[in-house]
Amino acid sequence: MSTVVETHDHGHHGPAKGLSRWLFTTNHKDIGTLYLWFSFIMLFIGGAMAMVIRAELFQPGLQIVQPEFFNQMTTNHGLIMVFGVIMPAFVGLANWMLPMQIGAPDMALPRLNNLSFWLLPMAFGILLSTLFMPEGGPNFGWTFYAPLSTTYAPNTVNFFIFSVHVMGVSSILGSINIITTIFNMRAPGMTLMKMPLFVWSWLITAYLLIAVMPVLAGVVTMMLMDINFGTSFFNAAGGGDPVLFQHVFWFFGHPEVYIMILPAFGIVSHIIETFSRKPIFGYASMVYAMASIAILSFVVWAHHMFTVGMPLAGELFFMYSTMLIAIPTGVKVFNWVATMFRGSITFETPMLFSIAFVALFTIGGFSGLMLAIVPADFQYHDTYFVVAHFHYVLVPGALFGIIAGAYYWLPKWTGNMYDETLGKLHFWLTFISVNVTFFPMHFVGLAGMPRRYPDYALQFADFNALISVGAFMFGLTQLLFLFIVIKTIRSGKQAKPEVWEGAGELGLEWTLSSPPPYHSFTVQPQVK
C-alpha cells in the first residue's frame, strides 16, 4: 500500500504495479479502461442471453428453454445492456476523453471516480447471482411493471432492487464528477461554446442522470416497501395504483433513453468532422438541439403508456410533445449530412460506423415517429415493431457510437494503430448482421407478433428464423472486435500524436502523445 501512495506522491512515473493499480487507482485513464472492459465483458454476457432468446425463437414451439427461464433471459438481457453495457461504456469514454479534451490532468474527484466504478461490479454481481438461486432471477421484463414485479415476483426481486440502488449511486457519483470536472477544469480560453461536442453531450447527459436516477431509486424503494413492509403503492387491493408505477418508471425511463444516445451524438460529431476534414456544421445548433432533446425528454414519458387508458387530452399531449423531439433530432441529422457535404471524405473504420450510425439511427427515428402517433401505436404497442425501433436506436445507434469511438480513440489510448482491414471486416459483418437481425422485426411486429413471447404462431416462423441467423452472426462478429482490440493493445503501427490527418486542429486530445502521459495535461494549454 505505502509504495503505491508514494509512487503517486513523488514522481509521475506512471501507474502502480499489479492488482492494486486497478483496485485503488484514481487515474482517469485507468478508471476509463476499467469501465470499458467491464462494459465489454457485460456485452458478451448480455449478448449470450440474447443468443439464448434467439435460439429459442428460431422456430415455433418450446425447444431449448422453458418460459420461466426465457423471461429471465429477456429481463436480464435488457438490464445488462442498458445499465451494464451502454451506460458504463459511455462513462468509460468520458473518463478517458473529458480531461484530455478540456486540457485537464485528471477528473476533478478521483477517489469518487474509483468508487463509482467499483460499485458497478458489485451491483452486477448481485444481479447475476440471482440467476443461480433456486427461484431464478428477475423475470418481469427490464421495465419491471408492478404488480408482476412486486406481489407476483420471485423473492430474488430484493436482490434486483438492491442492485438497482447500487447502480444508481454509481451513476449519480459519476455524474457529479463529470459536471464538476467540466465546470472547473477547462483550459483557459475554453468557453462553454468552445467545448468539444462530446463534452457538451456528457454535460447534458450528466444532468439528466442526476435528475432521473433518484426517481428510479424512488420507484424501486416503493417496490421494496410493497414487497416487504406491507405498503400498497402499487397494489390495487390495498388502494394503490399499478399505473403509478409506470408513470414514475417512465419519468425515469424516457430521459434514460437519451442518456443512452446523447454521448453517441457527441462521438459521431467528432468522427464525421475528422474524416470529412471539415468543421462540424452548425456547432451552436448541435448544442441547442441536444439541450432541447434533454428538456423535452421530461415531458414525453407517457408515450410508453398509450394503452393504459389515459384521457384523450393526455394521449394527444404526449403525442404532440413526442413529435416535437423529431425537430432537434432531425436538425442533428441534417447537420451531420451538411458536414459531409463538400468535405474531403475518407472511410476509415470509425467513419464507416459513424455513417452507419447516421443512416440506421435515422431509421430508428422514423419508427419512433410512427410510434408517437397514438392511434397507430394501438397497433404497434408491445409488438416486435417496438423491439425493432429501440434496437435500431440502441444497437446501430448507441452501440455503433461506442464502437466508432473506440476505433477513433484506440490509437490515441494505446499508441498503436488498429488493423484497418480487420476493422473494415468487422464493420461490414456487423452492418449486415445488424440489419438482418433487426429489420425483419418491423415486419413481424406489424404482422402482430407481441414482444416477450417465448413461443409464437406459425405465420411468424420464417422471419424469426432469419432474425435468429442474423443475431448469431452479429454475436460472433463481436468476437472479432475483441480480437482487434487485444491485437491493437499488444502491437500495431506506431500512432502519431494527431493520429488522423488534420485532427491536430480539432481537439486538445490530439496534441498529446499517443499513448498520452499518465496525467494528461500537467500544464494547462491555452485555447484561443
Place this chain on the structure above:
Amino acid sequence: MAYIKKVFTKFILIAMPIIYSSLVLSEDSDYNMKVGVTEVSQSIFDLHMLIFWICVVIGVIVFSIMFWSLWKYRKSKGAVAADFDDNFWLEIGWTVAATLVLVWMAVPSTQVMVKAYDDAEGEINILITGHQWKWHYEYLEDEVGFFSNLSTSQEQINGEVPKGEFYLREVDEPLVIPTNTRIRFLITGNDVIHSWWVPDFAVKQDAIPGFINTAWTNVPEPGIFRGACTELCGIKHAFMPVVVRAVEREEFDAFIATKVALAEEERMLTSKVWTKEELMERGEGFYATNCSACHQINGKGIPPVFPALDGSQIAMFDSKRHIEILMEGVQGSAMAAFGDSYSEVDIASVITYTRQAWSNGENGDGVIVTPQDIVAYKNRIDL
C-alpha cells in the same frame, strides 16, 4: 472489388426499396399492419401508411444527399474540403420545414384519435378480465360469463405432435359478439397487468387490476378474429390468446340464451347431492383444462415453480388447506385464487379429483369435498 461495390450499391439503392415496398404495399400483406374490419382499424391503417410514406420520402431525400456527398466528395477522387461551418437561413429553413411536416402528420393523427376514443355506453357491454393466464368474458346485460383458455395442446408446444394451423391462436371458447352493433369492452385485470388486443378491430387496452378501461368496436361482418395478450404477465404470457367470433344478431341471441340456461343449471348443481364418481369425472375435465398446464396431467408439476400434487401432503391429508389454496390462491406464487371465478361445483370436483388421482387416493385420506363444503367455507369466510 470495384465491380462488386458497384453492384452492391445498386442493389442497396434500387432493389431494396422495391422489395420493401412490394412487401409492404399490398393490403393483405403478412408483413404489414392488419387493415382490419372496422372503420377505426381501417382509418388507423391509412394513417399508418401516410406516416410511413412521409418517412420514406424524407428518408430518400436525406439519404440521397448523404450518399451522394459521400460519393462526390471522397478524398480518393481529390475532393478538397470547403471551409463553411454554418448557414443561418438554411438552418432556420430546415427547422421550419421539419415543423411543418410534423403539423401535417399531427392533423390526421388527431382526427383518427378522436374517432377511436369514445367511451360512451355500448348496446352490448362486455367485461373482460385478464387472469394469469386466461381471459374471462362477462356479458353485463345478461349476467353470464365464461373463461376462454388456450386450446393448443401441450404436445404441440413441446413438438411431440405436428402443430395445427391455429397454433397458439385458438381457444376453447371464443368471445361471441353480434355484428353491426356497438360493443363496449370494459377491461380489467384480476392479478397482474394484461393487455387485450385484437388487431382486426385495432383495439388494444391494458387490463389493469383496480382499473376499468374502456374500448369499443362495431364489426360489420361475421368472422373469426384472433389476437393476443400484449403485456408481459408472467410465465404463460404467450399462451393466452384472444379469439373473437362475430356472428349475426339472431345467432348471438341464441348463444346468449344457451349461456343463460347453462348458468341456471350450474346454480342448480350446487344444491344437488354429488357422488364421488360424478365429482371425479367433472374434476378430471376441469383439471385437464385449468390445472394441467402447470401441475401437469400426471400431477408431477414442474418443481420448483409448479409443485407436484401427486404425493403432496396437502392433497393427501389436509383437505382444509386444500380448499383454502383453491379459493384464495398462494401469495407470491403462480397459484391464482379460483374462488371468485368458478362455481362451487367446479372447485369441489377438482379438489376431490386431485385427492383421488394418481397415488393420492391410495396413500392419503381420500376425503371427498362436496360443493356444500365450499359453500360452507365461503360462509365462514364471509363471517
